[in-house]
Amino acid sequence: DVVLTQTPPTLSATIGQSVSISCRSSQSLLHSNGNTYLNWLLQRPGQPPQLLIYLVSRLESGVPNRFSGSGSGTDFTLKISGVEAEDLGVYYCVQSTHAPLTFGSGTKLEIK
Amino acid sequence: QVQLKESGPGLVQPSQTLSLTCTVSGFSLTSYNVHWVRQPPGKGLEWMGRMRYNGDTSYNSALKSRLSISRDTSKNQVFLKMNSLQTDDTGTYYCTRGGFDYWGQGVMVTVSS
Numbered sequence: 001d002v003v004l005t006q007t008p009p010t011l012s013a014t015i016g017q018s019v020s021i022s023c024r025s026s027q028s029l030l031h032s033n034g035n036t037y038l039n040w041l042l043q044r045p046g047q048p049p050q051l052l053i054y055l056v057s058r059l060e061s062g063v064p065n066r067f068s069g070s071g072s073g074t075d076f077t078l079k080i081s082g083v084e085a086e087d088l089g090v091y092y093c094v095q096s097t098h099a100p101l102t103f104g105s106g107t108k109l110e111i112k
Numbered sequence: 113q114v115q116l117k118e119s120g121p122g123l124v125q126p127s128q129t130l131s132l133t134c135t136v137s138g139f140s141l142t143s144y145n146v147h148w149v150r151q152p153p154g155k156g157l158e159w160m161g162r163m164r165y166n167g168d169t170s171y172n173s174a175l176k177s178r179l180s181i182s183r184d185t186s187k188n189q190v191f192l193k194m195n196s197l198q199t200d201d202t203g204t205y206y207c208t209r210g211g212f213d214y215w216g217q218g219v220m221v222t223v224s225s
Contacts, residue, residue, distance in 0.1 A: 001173065039212055041157075048206055048215035049157065060213065092157055094212060099170045101147070101159040 004093050008102035013083045014112045021107045022070040023093035023097055030073060030097070040069055040078045040105040043106075044089040052091075053078065085111055114138035115208050116146075116216035123222050124197050130221060132145060134190040134207030141165065141183055145210030146190045151218075153202040162210070163190050197223045 003026040013019050029036045040053040047048040051060045053069035055075060066081045080087055088111050120132035134146060139150040141163070153171040161181050169181050180193045190207060204218040 041212060043157075049208075049212070050215070051211070051213045054211060054213070061208055090156075094157075094159075096211075100172045101162070103149075103157045103159060106156045 001100055002029070002098045002102050003094055004095060004102055004104035005108050006091075006093060008107060009105070010107075010108045010110065012110045012112050013080075015085060017081060017083050018081045019109070020080075020081065021078045021091055021093075023071075023078070023104050025074040025076070026091075028051070028073045029046065029095050029096070031054060035097075036072065036073070038069075038076050040067075041092045041094060042087070042089050044074060044086075044091065047089075048094065070110050083109070087111075114209065114214045116209065118205060118207050118213055118216045118219040120205075122220060123224065124196055125202075125225050126198055126223055129193060129195045130197055130201070132192040132205055132207075132221075134216060135190070136188045136190070136207075136209075138211065141185045141188060141190065146183075147208050147210065147212070148190075148192050149206045149208055150203050152200070153207070155203075160177065160192070160194075160205075166198055166212075193218060198222050 005024045009023045036056050038056050041049040043049040052063050057069045068079045088107045090108045092106050115137045117135050145161040145164045178187050178195050202223045205219045205222045208215045
């Protein structure tokens, strides 16, 4: 099974600060069809997860453009350019290139 | 609009079988995959399995021997059945559309006698 390693496990940021979260895969997430099925999710306290980024870097409709995704192969990054209070929660990467699908262990973002 | 809603018992006894239903609206089960994802209290997300748009299924290898996912397209429902439940199966169970773009609110399942 593909293992997704997320770092850091926790992140503390002030409002307006830019932060990055890393997601490293145990094998390449490039599918034979040319797509890389790596998504980023945010789970706010008490809520189901919501999709932020799909296919590595595509912003889901309605998601603020302070969120951006990048990477390829086995290394991926989620960046928040100017953290806002509503961004607190746990961020997960998830891959669906290989079955079984797997999630990263999560990164908890706290607001200072 | 797209909606998913999980339903099922909140309490299951150890060794018994869990049966959950995901009722969807706003999209067709013959066009989109549906996943089941669970989350133990205070822990991360675990992919359980999926019903593909064409009726194929795939499962988390750690759960495969206990898990079955099926559907009724006429009722817009996807079903999860998992047997031999233990206390560490306690958690919130979600269904989500393929691509993880829409999620149900989840159903909390407690395994306890």
